[in-house]
Amino acid sequence: MSVGQQAAAALSSPDGEPAVPEMAWPEAAALVVRQVAKRYGPVTAVDGVSFVVRRGEIFGLLGPNGAGKTTLIRMLTTLTRPTAGELFVGGESVSKNPVAVKKLIGVVPQVNNLERELTGRENLVLHALLHRMPRGDRDRRVQELLDYVGLDGRADDRVQHYSGGMARRLLIARALMHRPPILFLDEPTVGLDPQTRRKIWDLIQVMNRSGVTVLLTTHYIEEADSLCHRVGIIDRGKLIALGTPRELKDRLGSFCVECFAGEGTRRVFFPARQDAKAHAGTLAGDVTVRRTNLEDVFVELTGREIRGG
The missing domain is CATH 3.30.1490 (Dna Ligase; domain 1)
Structure with missing residues (x-):
């Protein structure tokens, strides 16, 4: 038996079946991914992936760049259509009810797509307008979130003058503006210094304790180990292991x-x-x-x- 085969056996469940979750749908599930694939011509970016994210957990997709993590996020957030399989978010089919799905989710992309010529406050107001939030609620929510992410003192500065960490915190505030129960974070701390990274970790944990379900992608080992209730390890488009960080390590x-x-x-x-x-x-x-x-x-x-x- 090869090293890879031995490892796969060690990381299987005790009865020898692959370590993949039961499809606990719909009562306990915030997200369901069923045999999802995405192909771009001859290239398979995601290859028959299945998993469930439970309500109220922080679920991490861990793997190197190019593994398929961002493609999965794009499919779950309605930006990319799967080639095969089914995706459900908050009980809604992503393919059949994309508008309903968009109301349930907040997305923090890996790339900073804030409006750089606007202030931090104006970026949040713009997002609120897109979601047709009433003015009174909008203004209260903007101030609440600026305080929440520690940007009240820089709220009226243009985003082009923000540091990387400040921009990342504003992206999180923007994603939370319409009070979504499910938050997607694509490589939320990439390129940040260790101190700022820890601040973002604290913010993610506070959000989760308030009831927000979080799915994040990362290639940082410590990030997945410290933050995530469960981790799916993905490589070359395939989910190769799934469990709590402790379970995965103990199986090995x-x-x-x-x-x-x-x-x-x-x-x-x-x-x-x-x-x-x-x-x-x-x-x-x-x-x-x-x-x-x-x-x-x-x-x-x-x-x-x-x-x-």
């Missing part, structure tokens, strides 16, 4: 023994620290015993590391 082995030798790095996984230490004691060279992380899961499944772009 909670502790990793890394041995740096002349031919490269070898990793062996163990359920208990004492077993890992015992094995490490038999090895020569530079040996490390550490906790298993989600990148280990990805590497064992694919034979390569997660790399962002």
Whole structure:
């Protein structure tokens, strides 16, 4: 059995079935993706993906750039039609009721698409007008969200003068303007410094505690591990593992023994620290015993590391 086959077996459920969720629809589901595929000519961007996002959870799609994460977001948010399969958002069919779906979702894209010549406040007002919010509610909501994301002091500055972190917070405020129960975040902290990234993490957790269901894509291991209740690992358009971060790591082995030798790095996984230490004691060279992380899961499944772009 190859390393990839061994890893796939380890990451399966105890009865040997692939680690994919039951289609708990509709009572517990905010999002349902059923055998969805997207092809661009000869290129398959998404290949038969199925998963459920439960109401009130933070669900992460983890994988390298080009894995199909953004394509899935675009299909769920009505921007791209699937080649095959079904998508449901808040009980509404994305293909049959796209207008109803748009009312249920907020979207924070990876690329900053704010109106740079407008102020932060004006960007929020514009979004409210597009959603036909009553003026009184609109003005209260704008101020509430500016306070919420910490931009009240810069609300009347043009967005072209905002830092990357400020723009990202305004994008989140804009997505929340019409009070959607479901929020999509596509690589929400890409390109941000570590301190700003942590602030965005805090904001995501606060939103979730207020009842917002969050689906985010990321190629940052720590982000998925720290934020997400469950993680789907996606590679080359396929969902290759799904579970809580702890479940995925424990299926592989909670502790990793890394041995740096002349031919490269070898990793062996163990359920208990004492077993890992015992094995490490038999090895020569530079040996490390550490906790298993989600990148280990990805590497064992694919034979390569997660790399962002």
